[in-house]
Amino acid sequence: MLSKKYPKEVKQILSKYPPEGKRSAMMPLLFLAQREEGYISKAAMQDIAGLLNVTETEVAGVVGFYTLYHEEKEGKYRIQVCADLPCALRGAEGFVKNLCDNLGVKVGETTEDGLLTIEAVMCLAACDKAPMFQTQGPEGIKYHENMTVEKTMELVEELRKSAA
Amino acid sequence: MTHILLRHREIPEINQLSVYQKNGGLAAFKNAVTTMKTTEVIDVVKNSGLRGRGGAGFPTGMKWSFADNKNWPHYVVANADESEPGTFKDREIMEGNPLQFLEGVMIGSYAVGANAAYIYLRGEFWEIAESLDAKIAELEEAGYLGDKLFGTEYSLRLYTHLGAGAYICGEESALLESLEGKRGQPRVRPPFPPSVGLYDKPTIINNVETFTNVPMIMTNGADWYKTMGTTDAPGVKIFSLSGRVRKPGNYELPLGTTFRDLIYTHGGGVQDSRKVRAIMPAGASSSLILVDDDKILDTPMDYLEVRKLKSELGSASVIIVDDSVSMDWLINKTVHFFKHESCGKCTPCREGTYWMARLTERIHDGRAVKADVDLLLNVAKQMQGKCLCALGEFSTMAVVSSLERFREDFDNAVKA
């Protein structure tokens, strides 16, 4: 139960919106629900539906619409590389490929240790700092800009160590 | 030149409240709340000629005056969704000069009588949201936000709200749906947000950069602002320069600066000293400007002049395409973006982007025949003028313009 696990956060989120706009708390609550496991479980959706007086199906519809919500458990960290036009004009496609080769996975796949999922995503508003990616993980979302494969592998090592 | 938006480039730590205040920050807000009528604030902004910096270029003061005064409460929303490929200016403002942006939102809120304003950030701006939250807390602490400000009857609170990965939520009515905890699909308009917006209440939505102009206009006056830029589009604009240039980045320049200035004076010229082949002035949503004549680079970048090149300035996210790039690859990229980001609500966009993507893939992979290229142009044109919101229209821009202006790339890509 979200309200049991994060009572303070839930209360704080709900306080941002007027009573008639209670449903606005949906998206922040979904991020909260996703924090620990990296995905939103059916139980969490039920929970949020109850908190906001909406149906589970309405919650599922919202989860389905936005790409930063996930319904499946995958890597603890998602490395989301921008491969959109401006970054691609600056070598992002080659970067993704090299990175994947180094990690031994394809785009969309998760490393064997379950630590990383590599994804190619749309523009992240960092077009002048390509190649770049963001990591989505338990601590939220972080940007990593002007990256090389070497720098990325160093980051991966760090993540591995801290996860171990 | 000294910046008026990207002031952090000259003033270190202007993101700190004390530094911002020392540089005149928040005086405009306090002055407005304590000494000005709301209509007077709106008039200053109207007179400055400031236009929205989110893409459509709508006069900001006029928009503010549309807030329906028969229906209360009013809301203000800052559009920090910044998801157009090639756009990264709002992010730099919020990271470098956040207090000026927040002050702009606060002045706007006072001007339209809103007691609550939401800053809708794209979900990826997680770190920015956290730092804005800290700034808001500081402003509350310092008495700039909260109840009965400066001893007046006026109260104001600011809140951040994160999206979760959807370009369409930059479109203002989809943004409102999303802010209400729903799927981010655009609403039928009219009614427009100033009459029926957040929670069905009058709502003023402006871009981050638009708001960031406001404190400086209030401090220095409308006439001062009009000394910059052109008559039609006064003031400065941040141009996000990306693509095949040596020094990509944000450049704050008066509207009307030429492409050449931007690319060569500021952007350090084209990578590998190649030639500019095309310019996309409004990110992935642009009609490609064909640079077959060097003189085109001398076009001033403002709303009217760019339109003469059969394109739009939009959010001024200038993507430089050089002669190493083939257009079949390029539009395959843009079309895939829109296919991925179409909200799915209306038929032509949902089906058209999917159909176009299948065609551009085939063309780019060399599996297409010439008729497929004609079909692609036809499908794109068939979408135009029929979609519910501008996203569908945007998706056809690069396609139609490149097929009309760079046809040879496609003919080369298809099977003989």
Next chain:
Amino acid sequence: MSKPISLTIDGKQVTVPEGMNIVDAAKLAGVYIPVFCHHPKLDPVGMCRMCLVEIGRPMRDRATGQFVMENGAPKIQFMPKLETACTNKVEDGMVVVTQSEKTAEAQKATVEFLLTSHPLDCPICDKGGECPLQNLTMTHGPRESRFRLEEKMRFAKPAPLGELIWLDRERCIFCARCVRFQDEIAGDAVLEFDDRARPMNIISVSDPGFDSIFSGNTTDICPVGALTTSDFRFGARPWELDAAPSICAQCPVGCNTVLNTRREAKSDGEIVVKRVMPRQNEEVNEIWLCDKGRFAYHYAEGKGRLTKPMIRKEKKLARSSWDAATKLAAEKFSKDKKDFVVLASGRLSNEDLFNLKTLADHAGGKAYLYSRMAGGELTSLVGVSAGTDFGTMGAGTAIVVVASDLYQEAPIWYLRVKQAAERGATLIVVNPRETKLDRYASFKVRYGYGDEVKAIHDLAKTGKESDALLKSGNVVILYGSEGLGVAGSQSVATACAKLLNDNGFTGKPNNGLIGVWERANDQGAWEMGFTVEEDLAKALKGKAVYIVGADPVHDDPKLAKALESAAFVAVQDVMETATTEIADVVLPAQAFTEREGTLTSGERRAQRFYPAVPVTGESKPDFAITAQIARSMGVILEGTSASVVFDLLADTVKSFEGLDYAKLAEAREQLPVVGRSDLYYGGTTYENKHGLGAHLSGAATRGEKVSIPKAEKEVVPHPKDKELLAVPINKLYHRGTTVMTAELLHQRIGEASVSLHPAAAEKLGVRAGQTVNVSFNGASGQAVVKLDESIAEDIALVPRSMGIAIREPVAVKVKA
């Protein structure tokens, strides 16, 4: 009426009310603008883009606000882009062009886009024949396919959204009608889109799947074959079906229906009902039906039907002739006048009940309605009458719902009350526990079981509720039997009737009392003078009983016992029941699908139903059987023509005065126009050509002086230590004879249950889901425990007609 607006559509000058959208306005002018997402009952969304038209508006001078004139007429400025006719409202002087090169191109484009991934499976699609996509493709679509087959978006073939409704994702055209219906109209937002862009698709993650009692309606308004019912899918082609107008006999709302029938090999060459469809009646059910009405029609089919008269001989029922059977009954009924009892249910038609009541009166016997809810003599006096229409209620009207869960008991009233509240009517829900209607209530009044009368009295005294109530121009009260038996419901009805009568809320449209009865024609029985008996068992003992359309032996062991010691039992019914098993004479009746007649709805609207399928065996209409028995008793009743019985009824019973079959069959044009043209697709609802019915008059309307006595306080038993007060509640899906025959609904019906407060359950040491024994007054039954925090700790809720014969509040022991 709102301001008239004049505009030009395709050169035709039309004047329509302000606020109308262009699609509807064009329709009135005889111009059909093709649509998919637009539905006259739903808010406009402008998403399919099928209705794009050219719109010109008179130009105004910015400075003066005056029209700019050109050649003596206002100058018209056309927008560069086409606009959606469904989202744009009419404006004075507007010029709309629906047929031009530009609009034709747009329509062709939209159809082509919709077809890019649409499967070419019309030959096996249930919508084939009534599919607007098919029709619009023929009229507006391209002739060829330019999208490669192998690039189409493909999905697995149909999957159930729940056990009632199936979804074929490939066929969906994303008009969101189903999603919007569930959200806006039904208030059960259990459908949504998942994903976005082209992979978008409809989902329901509710438990059970597609958890709404209105789900079937989505299959009507779905403009393609994406949503189908498991009941009908692959069952028949629409053009092979015959259509018989009918009235739903499941509850007192009286929804207008059509029974679609056909002769088929699968049913041994019989003519059978294939599906139940809504028939438009804007004053009753609009174009909607609840799922019970749509799916629970199977009881009239072959299985278990009585086909011939029978007489008990040497302890066994044996076939007899009609003559012998009716003569025997007549002989027994005539024996001792005082000992003759008619026990009839509200499943019967007005004609049946009239003959039964007349017979009982002539023979000097008693006529009881088989029901535990009283107060119908009051709804006859101060019930709603002519002109009453929930659809016209809004601001200025107060609707009070007392002791009833409308969602479960009268689903379509729930919809209509909800909509009235959304239009601004003051809704006051007076119920001991939370019900779904609370969501739309302006005021919620809670009371403890047994304190109903006080709660109603307080309503008329002080407080915000009574201010709102008494200041309203119109007041309608719906009362039910939640937690009430005969005496309790009598008290509640009296208190409500008194409130209405004393404050002048009677005798005019949209005012009066409505009973939320258990059966479709209980109101009719009350009009005829039937009464309910508190101690029915006692009233039956030793009597010659004529049971019609009821199964007391199955329902209540006490009644079963009483009937064992009856002098004689004649049972007249459609099906074999536990009661026919103990009968001395069994008389097979025709199902309502096989005959004609009328029913009186809870709103006191008499409505006709018509024969749809051939008669089963030797069965006869109830009124005819009664007439035949009567003849042998020397009483002459009409036994051949239902309409003649109705004429006699209208001559005898004041509230029916002036009505006849012709009047009930009158139909007017209804707005919005739905179901007539596929281009303007309102759904597969049927146009009403066979009658909108007519209201009965009330005493107050007739100018008679009415005075209502003071209500007596109800007496509820006081549970002793370790006992709970069990109160009956009503559920839509229950184990009654007319519902159980629909196998499709079994999953929703579930087991007998008892709901307890979690604390009460803990005290008793029982868990949710556990089967427990519920015992009371020497009887007992098994039930599954459910937990409900909204009820008091000393209460046990027991749904009616689920196997445990609790029909009024009673002290019970619950044991693991």
